[in-house]
Amino acid sequence: VTAIDLKSRVREVQDFPEPGIGFKDIAPLLLDPDALKQTVGDLAAWTLERTPDLVLGAEARGFWLGAAIAVEAGCGFVPARRPGKLPPETVTARYLLEYGENALEVASNAISQGARVVIHDDVLATGGTVEAIAGLVEQLGGHVVGINFVIELSFLEGRKRLGGYDIFSLIEY
């Protein structure tokens, strides 16, 4: 079976959400069963090689594939959620976005001391979100053994910001 060119399943939307920005919409990739299977399979294969105990996905778009990658890689799934949505106790990270501030929480008991964690998100842009999540994992005593993405916007140099981590993306712009 020939591999699908996954980039062909990403819809580029010009001037969204702002003039001059080209938004990468992966909804068409989720909609194509073969592309979905290949995407999850490729990310899970990379994940499996890092022998993690858990895959952590960030709300909301990191939930699209995070649990499916975990199932395929044979490990559990843990979420990072927006504030106030997880039962107590949690740890919280605040981080800056291009416009404003955001925060994410992880349940304190979700990551045990020494747990090996792979973080998944849909897009690597500036890297601020996953950098904050990685900090939470480490605060709880876990090890970030890899971070993977469907898409990497390499011109934003997120990989440089996440320099200390093992990074993988399937589709590069």
Added chain:
Amino acid sequence: VDPARLRAEIRFVGGHADVWRLFDDVNLLRDLAAALVDPFRGRPTKVAGIESRGFILGTAAALELGVGFVPIRKADGLFPGPKAVAVTEVDYRGNRHELRLQRAALDAGDQVLLVDDWIETGSQARAAKSLIEACGANLLGVAVVVRQLAEEETAGLGTQHWLIASDQLDPSERA
């Protein structure tokens, strides 16, 4: 999936159900995805999930069925293109949510299975149904882990499938 396993994993914290233990055990996660879709195999052409917890089991269920996944998003996420939009009835917290579905995601005649971890009042499922129908597709049914909904509230939501009823859960708080 053995209901005793669900009783053990879904516990209450501060009066709210904590469903996250369902997902941190890979064997349970895998079994849930299969059990949710089992009665529907061969019939759905797409699986839909509502932001954000509905995304988790939704994609796993779509992979299990070998069909595509359709996200239904709330008001604030980036979601480009022409969309159908519906506002839910008031939920158990007294909130209304705007739900959105990209029109390009569904074709006329698509048979859509809605997957979630919990159905409480059905307000979101009814809004999802109106979005699906606005695209010319059909809501085949709803598959959830926990069903809280009364029988009469499921009218028009297609085939209902659930793994445990909420009154079968252990109501005591997690230690």
